[in-house]
Ligand SMILES: *[C@@H]1O[C@H](CO)[C@@H](O)[C@H](O)[C@H]1NC(C)=O
Ligand SMILES: *[C@@H]1O[C@H](CO)[C@@H](O)[C@H](O)[C@H]1NC(C)=O
């Protein structure tokens with residue numbers, strides 16, 4: 001923080017400073033006799049990083065002092081000195097004087113400064129090859145009096161630490177930029193929570209948002225299922241003096257960084273792929289429903305392949321609590337209790353972890369937990385090899401989830417009665433399954449016998465069914481054409497999202513700010529208004545998490561328009577057919593998309609009353625919401641457009 005008492009006298013002689021000469025070759029440092037002005041920069045010795053003044057918004061003339069990649073096109077800023085205090089005049093100057101590094105404008109305004117307590121003689125400010133800006137004595141190469149790596153902004157570079165000095169309490173944490181025009185700290189942060197077992201935690205304001213869990217010897221469990229582990233090697237360090245997280249590059253010629261992004265509330269792992277001339281996102285966290293901190297509440301397990309309430313499941317011995325989370329339904333007995341083993345788990349939030357020992361084995365760990373009546377769970381603290389170490393929890397367990405292809409065994413304490421009833425339960429389930437299968441076989445036989453007879457009348461029944469509902473108005477709202485036209489700027493080309501055989505799709509914004517996707521059907525369909533309404537009534541009843549939701553419709557003049565919810569992440573083809581975007585889709589995400597599509601289809605084909613066949617399922621008809629959940633679109637159009645009398649696109653697949 002600026003100490004103005006010290007700094008004010010400096011200005012009496014700062015005019016005597018010499019600017020670094022622009023005619024000499026690029027330099028990586030300035031001394032206490034030199035200064036850096038708005039049109040000068042320092043360049044690291046390897047030519048990778050550059051320090052200087054930059055602006056984010058030409059219209060405001062706000063200047064920041066910062067560091068960016070010199071050899072990467074488009075200014076990728078990795079550090080900003082005066083995040084909250086932009087310079088507004090072009091006469092800004094950076095200089096060292098009287099034990100202080102100062103960024104000033106005019107001759108009396110200090111925008112940013114760093115004061116050093118040790119008495120300096122020949123100070124030098126140098127931009128290192130790592131992108132670290134350091135202040136040191138000229139003849140002491142490796143002793144930094146101050147370094148920018150200690151004051152991170154929104155970016156973690158290779159070699160930078162995220163963590164705490166336990167002796168002094170000094171904290172190195174990341175905070176996102178407010179937005180891409182304003183580098184001052186936003187609400188998204190990432191820091192090392194120091195508990196018995198330190199855990200890097202991402203927060204929005206003070207609320208926990210996301211954690212990969214405490215370090216268990218490897219990132220998140222085991223094998224490098226995550227794309228970023230192919231490029232980044234993660235480092236975790238802990239002793240009584242300090243605890244930190246850091247990363248190194250697997251291949252130093254591929255630049256990489258980790259950035260907090262306030263717009264998407266995600267942590268992005270990025271590498272510069274030279275052949276694409278683009279930063280590629282390797283991972284963005286959190287991605288799936290289950291990764292949101294303790295989204296299922298206490299003592300509840302989240303299944304990463306699902307989302308919403310379906311994903312949450314109480315641990316054994318617990319029942320759903322009305323206020324969220326799960327409560328134990330039989331009390332623990334202490335001595336006679338046992339443990340239930342869960343596999344592929346993330347370790348619970350470490351706030352309730354009360355014991356950690358890195359040398360104990362699993363049997364000793366179990367003993368230790370059993371002896372203490374308030375111990376509720378135990379696990380190995382290091383999963384490498386056979387597993388070792390011991391971590392114990394008390395009270396409620398939070399932020400549990402099953403991990404895809406990773407994670408570890410977690411043992412949860414339950415009363416003995418719970419273990420017994422479970423054996424009984426399995427037997428009962430066995431009997432029940434047997435009976436069910438028998439009954440199903442019988443039913444199947446009967447069904448097969450009458451199937452041929454019913455086959456022909458099914459279609460007729462469906463038509464009759466829609467006739468019954470003929471007078472009914474669709475349950476979704478009817479929009480005025482004028483409202484739709486104004487929301488899409490009169491169906492202007494700049495709002496056009498796509499075009500298909502069925503017509504064109506436009507992006508629209510209603511007056512209340514809600515965004516919609518507007519599908520304007522081509523007028524070719526021979527359908528009457530009544531039939532169109534009937535079909536909408538039916539389609540509106542098709543509601544499933546993996547189907548795009550119909551929000552309304554519009555019939556006016558010859559226009560037939562469908563209004564859907566707007567999907568910000570575009571469609572699947574945008575990701576899988578693009579060299580860089582496809583990297584966003586790591587395997588867990590892909591599998592969750594595949595399962596989602598399958599669930600949507602199962603619903604269309606079988607679980608809904610209508611038995612709809614899509615007939616045009618392709619990547620561009622699978623839309624993605626902001627959590628990358630897939631939603632099938634266009635599922636009702638085959639019906640709306642009256643079977644085979646539509647377009648080429650459907651003609652080709654009719655009959656499959
Ligand atoms: C340098 O700072 C010290 C206090 O830290 C102050 O006493 C001294 O006058 C300053 N010198 C100059 C030249 O400003
Ligand atoms: C750079 O800035 C200095 C000091 O403000 C000024 O004297 C010089 O003319 C500038 N050079 C260019 C090329 O703008």
Ligand SMILES: *[C@@H]1O[C@H](CO)[C@@H](O)[C@H](O)[C@H]1NC(C)=O
Pocket residue numbers: 055056057058
């Ligand atoms: C500012 O204006 C310059 C020249 O007009 C342009 O090259 C640069 O991209 C602009 N920067 C931003 C952040 O808009």
Ligand SMILES: *[C@@H]1O[C@H](CO)[C@@H](O)[C@H](O)[C@H]1NC(C)=O
Pocket residue numbers: 251252253254
């Ligand atoms: C590192 O990356 C560069 C550029 O992509 C590549 O040419 C080189 O072979 C890589 N080195 C190793 C050891 O993989």
Ligand SMILES: *[C@@H]1O[C@H](CO)[C@@H](O)[C@H](O)[C@H]1NC(C)=O
Pocket residue numbers: 357358359360364
């Ligand atoms: C860890 O457990 C072992 C074996 O029980 C014990 O000898 C050791 O002192 C423990 N270490 C700590 C730090 O408690």
Ligand SMILES: *[C@@H]1O[C@H](CO)[C@@H](O)[C@H](O)[C@H]1NC(C)=O
Pocket residue numbers: 354372373374375394395
């Ligand atoms: C039992 O567990 C509690 C934490 O719930 C802990 O505070 C206490 O020290 C433990 N007792 C023993 C004897 O280890």
